[in-house]
Amino acid sequence: MAGAFSLRLGPRIAGTPPPPASATKGEGRGGGRPTGSRALVSKKPNKEHHLWIRKDSAGSGKKALHLVNTVSKLPNEKEAVYGALDKWTAFEPEFPTIAAAKALEMLKRRRQWLRIIQVAKWLMSKGQVLTWTTYDTLLLALFMDGRIDEAESIWNNIIQTHTRSVPKRLFSRMILIYDTRHCPDKVLEIYADMEELGVHPDEDTTRRIGRAFVTLGQEDKEKIVLEKYLKKYKYMHFNGERVRVRRGGPLA
Structure with a gap:
């Protein structure tokens, strides 16, 4: 019985034809391209277009x-x-x-x-x-x-x-020039322009403005300017570190 069964299956297994080429992997995706190969896709270089050109400062x-x-x-x-x-x-x-x-x-x-x-x-x-x-x-x-x-x-x-x-720097420059030349009225003219334009003077310029008010006998306005623009604390370097100190204190 077993021998007859094996005789009936043997010729069928031995005579099984190989699968057609169209049934292999890759059918319909390249027409017979070898398995595992990849097509080389050429990419266009990515060129960046800038609206500005940097001027070369070499030399x-x-x-x-x-x-x-x-x-x-x-x-x-x-x-x-x-x-x-x-x-x-x-x-x-x-x-x-x-x-x-x-x-x-x-x-x-x-x-x-x-x-x-x-x-x-x-x-x-x-x-x-x-x-x-x-x-x-x-x-x-x-x-x-x-x-x-x-x-x-x-x-x-x-x-x-x-x-x-x-900029503030130019206002400060002109106030320094007029203060050095002992022109307090000119200093106050520049200060009036700064007030109108909303430009806050730095510490040195503030003291020059206050000195101009004192020269013209307006000590009360000097106090107002100093209180307005000189803050209660200032920053300075002490022992290699930047620290905040109170004005008029032992480190100021």
């Missing part, structure tokens, strides 16, 4: 140093200085604004006030808009060179053109 330090060394050797003549500055920018594809700003900082460290005035005025003659730092440097240079009238003229132009955006 601006060398350009600035070259400018400083050039103007430092020139005589104090406007034509000579302006001619050298024109040559400095003759072969530049765009105006070297960064290098010019660095040159002014170098001249400031060297305390070459006249050269700062000449370079800044040359920049304005070329239609370049000065930064607030450059304006501050120019006002300081005019003050150190004794040209207070010119500093006042430039300040009036600044306050009329950029009324709402003038």
Whole structure:
């Protein structure tokens, strides 16, 4: 019995044909592509498009140093200085604004006030808009060179053109100039502009304003200003740490 059963199944098992190729894995997904292979998909590079272009400041330090060394050797003549500055920018594809700003900082460290005035005025003659730092440097240079009238003229132009955006630093600069020149009425004019524009003076400027009120015999207003802008506590460095101390205390 068992032998007959095995005889009937044997030929059927032995003669079973192999499955057709279309029944293998991958049918209908590539038309006979080898199993396990993956198609190479080319991706487009992800290019980022910026609406602004960062100006490359490489080499601006060398350009600035070259400018400083050039103007430092020139005589104090406007034509000579302006001619050298024109040559400095003759072969530049765009105006070297960064290098010019660095040159002014170098001249400031060297305390070459006249050269700062000449370079800044040359920049304005070329239609370049000065930064607030450059304006501050120019006002300081005019003050150190004794040209207070010119500093006042430039300040009036600044306050009329950029009324709402003038930084606190420029107000403090003009108050320092007028306080050093013993012009308390001018100090209070600047302070009135600060009050109108909502600009709060720093500690040093506040004390100069208070001193101007005292000079004009208005001690009561000095007390009001000091109480308004000098806070009860201040921060200072003690033993390598930043600590808060009460004004008038043992550490103040």
